[in-house]
Amino acid sequence: MIQAKKITKVYGDQHAVDQLSLDIPQGQFFGLLGPNGSGKTTSIHMLATLIRPTSGSITINGLDVQSHPQQVRRDIGLVFQESALDRMLSIEENLYFCAGLYGINKDAITARMNALLDLFELQSKKRAPVGSLSGGMRRAVDIIRGVLHSPKVLFLDEPTVGLDLPSRRKIWRFIRQLIDDHKLTVVLTTHYLEEAAPCDNVAFIKLGKLVSEGSPEELLKELGKTIVEVDGPNVDDYIKKLNLKTEDYMLDGRTLLIRVHEPQHDQVVQIQTTLRDSVDVISVRKSNLNDVFIWLSSKDQGIS
Ligand SMILES: Nc1ncnc2c1ncn2[C@@H]1O[C@H](COP(=O)(O)OP(=O)(O)OP(=O)(O)O)[C@@H](O)[C@H]1O
Ligand SMILES: [Mg+2]
Structure with a gap:
């Protein structure tokens, strides 16, 4: 059309x-x-x-x-x-x-x-x-x-x-x-x-x-269907401890957002175990188009 x-x-x-x-x-x-x-x-x-x-x-x-x-x-x-x-x-x-x-x-x-x-x-x-x-x-x-x-x-x-x-x-x-x-x-x-x-x-x-x-479904799959949000005083320290690649995390003020692809769900457990003693809150939620938007807006290389 x-x-x-x-x-x-x-x-x-x-x-x-x-x-x-x-x-x-x-x-x-x-x-x-x-x-x-x-x-x-x-x-x-x-x-x-x-x-x-x-x-x-x-x-x-x-x-x-x-x-x-x-x-x-x-x-x-x-x-x-x-x-x-x-x-x-x-x-x-x-x-x-x-x-x-x-x-x-x-x-x-x-x-x-x-x-x-x-x-x-x-x-x-x-x-x-x-x-x-x-x-x-x-x-x-x-x-x-x-x-x-x-x-x-x-x-x-x-x-x-x-x-x-x-x-x-x-x-x-x-x-x-x-x-x-x-x-x-x-x-x-x-x-x-x-x-x-x-x-x-x-x-x-x-x-x-x-x-x-793409379809919202495709884009969310590409981004990673799960987002782990980490709040705490030493965000830079968490990034180092978890050995995160730049394309896999975002900073939203004091909150660290980490994208996780579905087949790697153990990664969520690994994040939780690694940071258990040093952060205030770890929450796990489904990714949404707002996440795609902030990833695309800030990363030059796209989200793949
Ligand atoms: N008539 C115009 N003369 C000069 N520059 C313009 C004109 N119209 C738009 N632009 C510029 O083109 C760019 C795109 O503007 P556009 O209005 O299409 O953006 P947008 O995505 O609709 O933004 P918003 O989300 O704020 O509505 C902007 O940098 C704007 O300043
Ligand atoms: Mg407009």
Whole structure:
């Protein structure tokens, strides 16, 4: 559904995105992850026809984005961090206005709009001004606006930023429903990495370059499925005692994180035995995408 070949965006002498290639099949839930300034928004803007790549090519649903931007725009929906809604107008007025922009008439859109308002539990609010809604509800209306014209692809750039946990969970339930009901392809960026865990595939980018890609399951396997956290006063001493390789540990303040691959579970016991008398706390937990993120962000050599 989405193919990007070596896309690059240069601003001045800076490569905001550097030779990024992506291949995202229809119906995939794809997460584009990376630290602040790594080029996520720039990449999404290029995929969504909003800015032109300096070099490289993109097709969406087989259409070249640069030579057919109008047709591509009919196939895509966008939800960005900044709301695109008019706060003075009601939900319904906003949505009819948006449908008008796509050249869809009121009768044709009413049934779909009502189905989406039902799905997002906003039917009873449809005549309320958008300015009177909570942040979570407003974000839901933004998403309805993004999918009102039945796009094949939905781009979500940090859709849940600033929302509390229950609102974020609700938004994700809705999005999952849209993916399942309509075989929608979704490209997501988020800083809440636990939100990317249900993605089929994720790509981590750093300084505009792809550094790792795969299913969350694959990336966690590569990192090591277990993390041992060690707290105590002499972290440098523990590293020496355990003879740790640089790529196998991270320091998070005073906490030492050690990654352990599943087949080497005796390693956990060995860590516990070696450090038993000198540390305050040793805890063992499953690794998660946040660990992948901090490992990739700080290690130049990647995580393999
Ligand atoms: N219009 C622009 N002019 C100049 N530089 C830009 C422009 N847009 C982005 N950049 C630069 O490109 C880099 C990537 O920015 P981008 O917004 O894509 O990052 P991001 O991964 O979305 O970051 P965040 O997580 O903070 O949203 C940054 O260094 C940014 O300063
Ligand atoms: Mg961004």
